Amino acid sequence: MLHPLEVKILDLRLGRDFPLPQYATQGSAGLDLRAMLETPLDLAPGDCELIPTGMAVHIAEPGVAGMILPRSGLGHRHGIVLGNLVGLIDSDYQGPLMVSCWNRGDVTFRIEIGERIAQLVLVPVLRADLVLVESFETSERGEGGFGHTGTR
Numbered sequence: 248m249l250h251p252l253e254v255k256i257l258d259l260r261l262g263r264d265f266p267l268p269q270y271a272t273q274g275s276a277g278l279d280l281r282a283m284l285e286t287p288l289d290l291a292p293g294d295c296e297l298i299p300t301g302m303a304v305h306i307a308e309p310g311v312a313g314m315i316l317p318r319s320g321l322g323h324r325h326g327i328v329l330g331n332l333v334g335l336i337d338s339d340y341q342g343p344l345m346v347s348c349w350n351r352g353d354v355t356f357r358i359e360i361g362e363r364i365a366q367l368v369l370v371p372v373l374r375a376d377l378v379l380v381e382s383f384e385t386s387e388r389g390e391g392g393f394g395h396t397g398t399r
């Protein structure tokens with residue numbers, strides 16, 4: 248299902264020299280984001296750089312958020328993941344959309360201008376209204392966690 252998303256182009260090459268972010272297939276969940284760099288960037292092992300996507304988005308609805316996630320090919324094959332592991336885009340954020348790229352591998356990776364480096368997923372959000380209580384009605388799990396149910 249398509250949901251309108253306001254996009255402001257900040258880098259004029261986007262949509263002119265490089266396609267606007269798009270879904271790779273009809274069923275893709277992620278909108279591929281491009282590295283709108285001035286020059287190709289050699290990301291050495293362990294390095295982390297903030298990379299502009301050349302655009303801003305305004306989600307506007309508090310019930311929706313954006314999540315920036317790694318592309319699995321880059322992450323698995325080349326160790327290029329996100330410095331913040333996952334980027335969370337607030338519905339009221341209107342600034343430049345940035346991707347923190349981290350080379351967790353052991354080989355320098357060149358990020359080319361316009362390369363699709365990460366993906367933006369829109370997700371529904373429930374915002375919590377905190378209800379203070381003295382105790383919880385006991386659930387089946389209770390306070391057990393962190394492996395409490397075993398592995399088999």
Ligand SMILES: O=c1ccn([C@H]2C[C@H](O)[C@@H](COP(=O)(O)OP(=O)(O)OP(=O)(O)O)O2)c(=O)[nH]1
Pocket residue numbers: 315331333334335336337338340343344345346347
């Ligand atoms: O990968 C990311 C993560 C965040 N942002 C932008 C959008 C988001 O709404 C804003 C703030 O992000 P977050 O709340 O995760 O960071 P913070 O460290 O809590 O900053 P703030 O105090 O501005 O909320 O930064 C990005 O452009 N890319």
Ligand SMILES: [Mg+2]
Pocket residue numbers: none
């Ligand atoms: Mg925050």
